[in-house]
Ligand SMILES: Nc1ncnc2c1ncn2[C@@H]1O[C@H](COP(=O)(O)OP(=O)(O)OP(=O)(O)O)[C@@H](O)[C@H]1O
């Protein structure tokens with residue numbers, strides 16, 4: 001199988017959003033009046049973002065899920081994506097499973113593949129560029145957090161990091177259902193696209209959690225020139241995490257990464273609407289803290305509380321070059 005056979009067989013599907021899709025030098029599609037394009041790219045590298053023996057269907061799914069999560073964080077509606085892929089060899093069974101996982105999620109979000117690039121490389125490397133649409137000016141930025149806003153997070157934290165620790169046999173969990181659940185959260189994250197779109201008219205700032213709360217919340221604080229108080233006892237954690245020693249659980253929930261949940265701020269008077277969204281989406285939305293003003297000369301930072309009292313808690317988000 002050659003390069004162009006591979007593209008035709010595994011990556012070319014009917015699509016309606018682009019007038020010119022896969023097969024020419026560029027894809028071409030029309031602009032929509034009244035909307036802005038949100039565009040973002042995220043890469044997955046073998047050994048760094050996933051283990052070499054990962055199920056290729058999960059890998060195809062996750063490569064797109066992490067990108068859709070960035071659209072969700074802006075409140076954008078998915079439009080289409082580009083796929084760049086480097087592979088050591090053209091293994092038909094691997095490609096069949098990879099593309100099945102990828103298109104399963106693409107179809108669910110009406111977000112077709114309209115182009116990309118294919119090359120041989122020593123490791124599996126996947127880079128997806130996704131684009132979405134928001135009404136003009138409606139995209140939710142990291143810079144909008146205001147003093148007095150509540151800080152909210154969707155879903156539960158630390159499950160995927162626990163899943164990775166289980167696979168690497170760094171942690172043991174007795175309950176087989178909780179084990180499976182954590183590993184599934186690592187491999188099959190659910191991008192919160194519909195929730196993000198609804199939050200666009202409610203949240204003052206928003207981002208998705210990929211590196212862990214401790215690192216990602218700092219991005220909002222730096223962009224918004226604020227600090228925050230976060231109550232560790234309010235971090236949403238599943239039973240498997242709550243069963244671990246407390247510091248280990250809090251470390252997974254704040255610094256483990258790979259959560260792909262939404263972190264957002266909103267005025268306290270939006271609470272009832274947010275609680276309604278939690279019900280509508282059958283997804284916990286937890287209020288974990290508050291945005292505070294910076295005193296003169298202070299740097300943006302997180303003040304961690306445990307049961308209402310300031311506590312010494314050190315956690316750092318995932319950083320590819322922090323070694
Ligand atoms: N090599 C690069 N060249 C230009 N811009 C970059 C580059 N790498 C990252 N950026 C930009 O820096 C900002 C932060 O990128 P980062 O990858 O940390 O955010 P993210 O994609 O939301 O998080 P994650 O990759 O952990 O999901 C984004 O605006 C991104 O477009």
Ligand SMILES: Cc1ncc(C[n+]2csc(CCOP(=O)(O)O)c2C)c(N)n1
Nearest residue numbers: 047048049050051210211256257258318
């Ligand atoms: C094998 C293996 N080792 C480590 C991790 C954890 N991990 C890797 S990158 C990242 C942050 C998000 O990435 P980025 O910032 O590049 O989007 C996290 C939490 C994993 N998933 N698999």
Ligand SMILES: [Mg+2]
Nearest residue numbers: 041042043210
């Ligand atoms: Mg990124």
